[in-house]
Amino acid sequence: MVSSSHEVMHRIFQEDPGMFPRAFRKLGIGFPDPVAVSFLPTDLTEVRPLERRVDTLLRFDSADGSGYLLAVESQTAPSKAKPSAWAYYAAHLYAKYGLPPVLLVTCQDRATERWAARPIDIGPPQWATLTVRPLVLGPGSVPMITDPEAASADLPLAVLSAVTHGKDPRIGAILKMLGAALKTADRDTAMVFSELTELGLGALPAADLWRNLVSVDLSFFRSQTAQNLRAEGRAEGEARAILRVLDRRGVPVPEEARATITACTDPGILDTWLDRALTAATIDDVLAERVEPESPSA
Structure with a gap:
């Protein structure tokens, strides 16, 4: 079954295709800004009953008349079947459209990132007839955006950063920054x-931390999760988020x-516990040295 995280890791390029050249320009690879982007069918199946489908396929046209294809593959773990499939995608796309293909692989962990970045040689050891060199966006290459101004300037890249670094211990700070940046958008x-x-x-x-963050301002963030938390009450929702994370x-x-x-109803304490739950090794790490709510001023 295809997971929601798999979908977002390639669908983000459908929301903003221009993020591709922007992201790699920062990494020193100079793809030009497109003057036009076209969505192409993702089905690469031939007449034979063998279905091959790329996650996202885009055509980029440049101002100088040149163009290329961008095939985006979201990869959650290494797979023995993928190298041959990616080689097929590259050859098939070049033959079908007559445009140079670029294979972009997105992932959320460094092991998969290292695996996906290796060149794929197709042919005998003496001579590779075809070599596929994927471009990879993962935790080691996607910048960790923690500045609200930088996030506001490029929201799609900020979202990709948050999703890519979802397993990083600093994800709490990244998500808080992203929440602040989203409030500057329409x-x-x-x-x-x-x-x-x-x-x-x-x-x-x-994900539980993000649901808690977006539930704070329900008039702005209207996700189904936020509406559910509103019905339950924020304190109960935070408590459930803490327990689910643990x-x-x-x-x-x-x-x-x-x-x-x-039983806790203090937002400050619940926020502290939720932040601790992301990295705590034991329940004592979460509840130790609890911060008591301030007494009302006399």
Whole structure:
């Protein structure tokens, strides 16, 4: 089954195709800005009953009349079947469209990133008839954007950064920055990229942190998750988010600690616990040295 994070890692280029040359220009590869971008069919199946489908396929046309194809593949883990499939994509696209293809692989962990970046030689050891060299965007190449101004200047890249670094211990700071940046965009744009972030994080613990962040301002972020949290009440929603993060990360939560978390109604304490839950090794790491709510001024 295709996961939501898999979908977002290539669909983000459908929302803003120009992000591709911008991202790689920062990495020293000078793709020109397109003057036109066309969506092409993703089905690469031949007459034979063998279905081959690329995740996203775009045609980029440049001002000088040249152009190229961008095939985006979202990869969640190394796969023995993918190198031959990618070689097929490259050869088929070149034969079908007469344009040079670029294979872009997006991933969310460094092991997959290293695997995907290796050149693929097709042929005997003495001579490779075809060599496929994927471009890869992953945690080692996508910049970690933690500045709200930089995020506001390029929201699609900021979303890709957040999704790509979803497993990083610093994801809390990245998501808080992204939330602040989205508030500078118009409502429709913010809704689209808020939903893409939520889907892109998938089942990662950081997804619960993002749901908590977007639930704070429900008049602006209108995701279904935010509406659910509103119905439950913010405190209850935060408590459930903390417990879910700990459960996903395999941290045991005794009944007494579970009762303490669910009974808490102080937003400041819940926020602290949620931040700790992302990296805590034990439940004591989450609840230790609890910050007591301030007493009302006399």
